[in-house]
Amino acid sequence: MKAFPVYDIIGLGVTQNDVLVKPFAPYIQEHQKLLVPHRHSFFHVGYFTAGRGTHTIDFEHFQVKPFQIYFMVPGQVHHWNFEGEIAGYVLNFSTSFFQSFLMRPDYLNNFSFFSGIAKDSVLDLPPSLQIKIKKIFEDMIDLRETINPMNLDTLRVKALELFLYISASYTGKNQGSSLVNQTVIRNFQRLIDQNFQTLRLPKDYANLLYVTPNYLNALCSDMLGMSAGELIRNRIVLEAKRLLVNLELPISSIAYELNFNDNSYFTKFFKKHVGVTPEEFRRQF
Incomplete structure (x- = not known):
């Protein structure tokens, strides 16, 4: 496959x-x-x-x-x-x-x-x-x-x-949020999509957005129901899943592609957030 x-x-x-x-x-x-x-x-x-x-x-x-x-x-x-x-x-x-x-x-x-x-x-x-x-x-x-x-x-x-x-x-829970807050969230999501392989900490994105890490985290919790760190980790996990479906791509290469120091660290990260190891997830497909 x-x-x-x-x-x-x-x-x-x-x-x-x-x-x-x-x-x-x-x-x-x-x-x-x-x-x-x-x-x-x-x-x-x-x-x-x-x-x-x-x-x-x-x-x-x-x-x-x-x-x-x-x-x-x-x-x-x-x-x-x-x-x-x-x-x-x-x-x-x-x-x-x-x-x-x-x-x-x-x-x-x-x-x-x-x-x-x-x-x-x-x-x-x-x-x-x-x-x-x-x-x-x-x-x-x-x-x-x-x-x-x-x-x-x-x-x-x-x-x-x-x-x-x-x-x-659309009557989502963020409907009453200010336009400024919605713009910050959208820009944060866009920056994550562009930089998730290299920038892993909320403070890195807060600097790019010209806001404090505490403000960014509070905004994410209020509008999205998760912390800024969770949003970043979810994007990394999603990309890992997308790459793991390619059975011709070694897991060590996926770890390298996602900027993990070694394969074991990537495996621990993935299992912590998905509940199964990369190998087990791959076998499901």
């Missing part, structure tokens, strides 16, 4: 304009390879309107159910296991799809569901949103079928409308 395959949007039949939007059932029928664990190099949004099963994102399992929407960023690992017929919609778009339109390459970072944290990216839509979101997907499908430069911009606006509606309606 090799590492998870990484699919580019071009490999899913998108030849231009960096966007794919269509009903979910034919999408899966055309791309059966997506039913096994894989990664994307593009953003991926799925909305279920009927059906059931399980959905695994970065080794976390979710029950598939109607009116559930999920958001994924490039690099995440996922797969589905459906029980019977499934219905809904899918939206895929490249990392560059909004950049020239918005002139802000980091705009999607404003949305908590695009954080790359699995539990924050799977949402159950309230009844007040269900018909509205379905209508947006239907409008996007119509636009994509007769694509031209003007339609393409309208499609972008529709996708942003979808994100904004859901963001405004």
Whole structure:
């Protein structure tokens, strides 16, 4: 068994304009390879309107159910296991799809569901949103079928409308947090993703964010329910799991890749936070 395959949007039949939007059932029928664990190099949004099963994102399992929407960023690992017929919609778009339109390459970072944290990216839509979101997907499908430069911009606006509606309606516990605090958390998560291999201490990130370690830790505990150190360790563990699935990659090489001094230290770290050794985790796959 090799590492998870990484699919580019071009490999899913998108030849231009960096966007794919269509009903979910034919999408899966055309791309059966997506039913096994894989990664994307593009953003991926799925909305279920009927059906059931399980959905695994970065080794976390979710029950598939109607009116559930999920958001994924490039690099995440996922797969589905459906029980019977499934219905809904899918939206895929490249990392560059909004950049020239918005002139802000980091705009999607404003949305908590695009954080790359699995539990924050799977949402159950309230009844007040269900018909509205379905209508947006239907409008996007119509636009994509007769694509031209003007339609393409309208499609972008529709996708942003979808994100904004859901963001405004999401009643997570952080809704009342100040914009400044939310920005600090988002920037902390982004910095972890960029530096987790070399920066392991909250104080290192606090310095980059121009805040004190105590403030950063209190903010994480209040908004995310975990310490700043836990957030860093969780990212290291996630990357370790992703690498361990490649059976051709020695565990000693994985330890080196993740900047551990030796293999035994990596094994102790992994077992402490996962409950099994790297070898035992690898055998599960």
